[in-house]
Amino acid sequence: MTYLDHAATTPMLVESIAAMNAELAQVGNPSSLHASGRRARKVVEESRELIAAALGARPIEIIFTGGGTEANNLAVKGLFWSAQAKDKKKNRILVSAVEHHAVLDPVLWLGEHEGAIVEILPVDTQGRVLPETLRKAFEKNPHDVALVTVMWANNEVGTVQPIEELVKIAHEFKTHFHSDAVQAVGCLEVHFQNSGLDAMTVSGHKVGGPQGIGALVVKRDIELTPLLHGGGQERDVRSGTLAAPSIAGFAAAVSTAVVQRTSRANRMTSLRNDLIKRVQEQVPDVVFNGDPENRLPGNAHFSFKGCEGDALLMLLDAQGIECSTGSACSAGIPQPSHVLLAMGRDEVTARASLRFSFGSTSTPDDVDAVMQVLPAIVERAKRAGKPAVKK
Amino acid sequence: MSKRVVAAMSGGVDSSVAAARLVDQGYDVVGIHLALAKVKGHAGGKGCCTLDDARDARRVADRLGIPFYIWDVSEEFQREVIENFIAEYAEGRTPNPCVRCNEKIKFQAVLERSLALGFDAVATGHYAQIVETESGPTLHRAIDDKKDQSYVLSVLNQEQLSHTILPLGNSTKPEIRKEAEERGLITASKPDSHDICFIPDGDTAGFLHNKLGQDPGKIVDAETGEEIGKHNGVFEFTVGQRKGLKLGKPRDDRSPRYVVGTDIKSKTVLVGIPTMLRVDVVTATNLIWCGPIPASQFECSAQVRAHSADLKAKAFHKDGNLTVEFLEPLQGLAPGQTIALYDNTRVIGSGTVVTTTRS
Numbered sequence: 227m228t229y230l231d232h233a234a235t236t237p238m239l240v241e242s243i244a245a246m247n248a249e250l251a252q253v254g255n256p257s258s259l260h261a262s263g264r265r266a267r268k269v270v271e272e273s274r275e276l277i278a279a280a281l282g283a284r285p286i287e288i289i290f291t292g293g294g295t296e297a298n299n300l301a302v303k304g305l306f307w308s309a310q311a312k313d314k315k316k317n318r319i320l321v322s323a324v325e326h327h328a329v330l331d332p333v334l335w336l337g338e339h340e341g342a343i344v345e346i347l348p349v350d351t352q353g354r355v356l357p358e359t360l361r362k363a364f365e366k367n368p369h370d371v372a373l374v375t376v377m378w379a380n381n382e383v384g385t386v387q388p389i390e391e392l393v394k395i396a397h398e399f400k401t402h403f404h405s406d407a408v409q410a411v412g413c414l415e416v417h418f419q420n421s422g423l424d425a426m427t428v429s430g431h432k433v434g435g436p437q438g439i440g441a442l443v444v445k446r447d448i449e450l451t452p453l454l455h456g457g458g459q460e461r462d463v464r465s466g467t468l469a470a471p472s473i474a475g476f477a478a479a480v481s482t483a484v485v486q487r488t489s490r491a492n493r494m495t496s497l498r499n500d501l502i503k504r505v506q507e508q509v510p511d512v513v514f515n516g517d518p519e520n521r522l523p524g525n526a527h528f529s530f531k532g533c534e535g536d537a538l539l540m541l542l543d544a545q546g547i548e549c550s551t552g553s554a555c556s557a558g559i560p561q562p563s564h565v566l567l568a569m570g571r572d573e574v575t576a577r578a579s580l581r582f583s584f585g586s587t588s589t590p591d592d593v594d595a596v597m598q599v600l601p602a603i604v605e606r607a608k609r610a611g612k613p614a615v616k617k
Numbered sequence: 618m619s620k621r622v623v624a625a626m627s628g629g630v631d632s633s634v635a636a637a638r639l640v641d642q643g644y645d646v647v648g649i650h651l652a653l654a655k656v657k658g659h660a661g662g663k664g665c666c667t668l669d670d671a672r673d674a675r676r677v678a679d680r681l682g683i684p685f686y687i688w689d690v691s692e693e694f695q696r697e698v699i700e701n702f703i704a705e706y707a708e709g710r711t712p713n714p715c716v717r718c719n720e721k722i723k724f725q726a727v728l729e730r731s732l733a734l735g736f737d738a739v740a741t742g743h744y745a746q747i748v749e750t751e752s753g754p755t756l757h758r759a760i761d762d763k764k765d766q767s768y769v770l771s772v773l774n775q776e777q778l779s780h781t782i783l784p785l786g787n788s789t790k791p792e793i794r795k796e797a798e799e800r801g802l803i804t805a806s807k808p809d810s811h812d813i814c815f816i817p818d819g820d821t822a823g824f825l826h827n828k829l830g831q832d833p834g835k836i837v838d839a840e841t842g843e844e845i846g847k848h849n850g851v852f853e854f855t856v857g858q859r860k861g862l863k864l865g866k867p868r869d870d871r872s873p874r875y876v877v878g879t880d881i882k883s884k885t886v887l888v889g890i891p892t893m894l895r896v897d898v899v900t901a902t903n904l905i906w907c908g909p910i911p912a913s914q915f916e917c918s919a920q921v922r923a924h925s926a927d928l929k930a931k932a933f934h935k936d937g938n939l940t941v942e943f944l945e946p947l948q949g950l951a952p953g954q955t956i957a958l959y960d961n962t963r964v965i966g967s968g969t970v971v972t973t974t975r976s
Contacts, residue, residue, distance in 0.1 A: 544647075
């Protein structure tokens with residue numbers, strides 16, 4: 227099996243499995259006052275400190291959530307509602323056109339149900355939000371923006387955004403800035419305080435931790451309107467019993483991934499560059515997508531002219547090679563990627579796309595395995611093309 | 618290397634068992650659920666869906682240990698089946714969308730794509746049998762008379778049949794349900810589908826009104842020529858129809874009246890007594906032979922609806938045009954319907970009805 231879909235989820239690191247296993251056999255609700263509760267609380271707080279240290283944040287700034295999607299929802303809705311509570315006029319949301327649906331959809335939902343004015347920030351052909359684009363959007367009306375949300379690095383095409391520059395502009399206009407950094411942590415240098423961000427989303431399973439756990443890193447002085455009401459476990463912003471085993475596994479993964487980041491990123495970059503070079507050599511009409519320089523180390527994204535991405539995926543799957551056409555859809559019906567469309571690709575090219583993403587377990591054998599079958603598979607998929615119907 | 622087969626899995630019991638049997642028979646099977654309709658998405662407008670049927674199909678594929686994918690053929694289905702359905706009604710004909718779907722989607726678009734992707738055949742859960750002969754594959758009725766679906770497959774030519782597998786033709790429906798249960802398939806007790814899949818509420822007239830608007834006209838008594846009612850669109854009516862006429866004036870003997878003809882130009886619906894529904898001669902076009910091309914004149918039996926009787930007939934064909942003389946009484950047949958011709962249990966071929974006449 228050749229697993230090249232690490233951007234979807236990546237194997238748990240041994241450190242994470244060990245930390246989680248150690249907790250799974252223990253009893254204790256971190257909110258209980260007795261010894262077992264205190265023991266579990268200690269695990270949670272030590273984990274919080276580990277994560278904070280790894281991400282350049284203060285422990286108090288870490289709010290654990292049920293994953294990246296919840297953290298994104300909390301950031302987008304929480305920041306919007308708290309901005310509204312202070313000033314009704316602040317109803318515009320600036321959001322990049324290439325966000326993951328976990329950001330885009332809550333923003334659009336606020337537009338449909340809560341009176342938000344959604345302004346989609348266009349990107350260049352490599353998927354980047356240019357600083358002047360953001361500035362222009364602010365200058366239209368400097369006083370009505372509730373929040374800006376632009377991801378750190380794109381999950382589909384791997385392009386890294388000029389986050390620090392964008393944050394500075396938002397702060398000139400005294401507006402909060404959120405960034406979905408789930409793809410960036412462990413791959414790029416992510417330092418919350420240095421970035422200037424007000425809120426940042428992190429996910430457990432994208433860095434080698436367990437699924438179903440994540441965090442919103444959010445500055446202490448920022449008020450967020452809660453989404454989940456209940457016991458108020460996390461700063462009264464997020465309710466729900468703290469998942470000590472998952473949190474322990476999450477923390478071990480984040481700290482290990484961050485410590486090993488440079489060496490792993492270098493290894494992934496070289497594997498990725500090798501794959502890109504060999505695909506371009508053997509499939510001359512391939513289109514390479516995203517920023518060639520400022521990109522996630524593990525991401526290689528192509529459009530194969532005349533093919534359907536889902537046909538390529540199926541044929542590769544049959545050969546034991548696992549990759550993705552972009553972001554997964556629950557029902558598996560391929561949709562042209564909104565990211566590629568925003569980058570100016572046409573629908574046919576967008577549908578012809580395939581993403582290979584490397585991770586901690588990837589080896590040169592994986593690249594060899596892909597190259598052994600890919601050229602023939604592209605030829606076959608080209609012949610299949612779109613299902614043709616006789617007139 | 619074993620044959621590679623696409624099992625079209627609708628999420629119903631029949632296609633589930635069909636896929637299971639293929640796996641048992643040693644084929645290299647991939648389950649494909651065809652997304653025929655785009656379901657409106659949520660806030661993101663992805664047009665994505667988690668249809669119950671797709672989920673059921675996926676769970677059966679999991680159980681069988683075969684790969685499973687969804688193929689989006691909604692554009693082809695919209696163009697070739699739904700739009701054709703509306704256009705045919707607008708022209709005063711009565712199409713069979715299931716026949717059309719088999720002809721254009723399942724055994725054309727999907728089959729072509731499967732072959733191009735390196736598969737050898739497409740399998741479905743239809744109840745019919747394919748019998749190999751010296752002159753190529755031939756299509757036969759299923760052993761289960763009540764379930765037989767050879768009629769809706771009568772648009773497949775030998776080339777298509779040679780890449781088709783129908784694993785259920787030698788079983789009865791109760792046997793299939795029992796087998797599904799024994800195999801522990803979650804689709805074992807799902808009810809059969811009867812309606813047109815893109816009109817789930819069964820309100821065809823409402824669907825057509827929605828697409829074609831209101832187009833009022835007269836309802837005329839075919840015996841007297843007298844106008845006895847009004848209607849909101851000729852497309853609401855099909856020859857042989859009795860319900861939904863809403864006639865103010867009953868016949869003197871209170872016997873029911875039927876639609877005996879429609880005229881799209883004058884927007885007239887003709888109603889009359891059952892004897893006026895008799896059809897003796899039918900002409901048809903869009904001829905498809907499911908086996909060897911027959912002599913220009915042959916005796917056969919004919920079927921004009923999915924589950925109607927098999928009637929003795931004589932057929933003549935020339936230059937792609939078919940004439941069928943019925944030797945047994947046929948009641949009510951509308952242009953646009955498919956007429957399938959049989960030699961005993963073997964399907965000779967089919968055509969689309971153009972005219973019907975009473976001698």
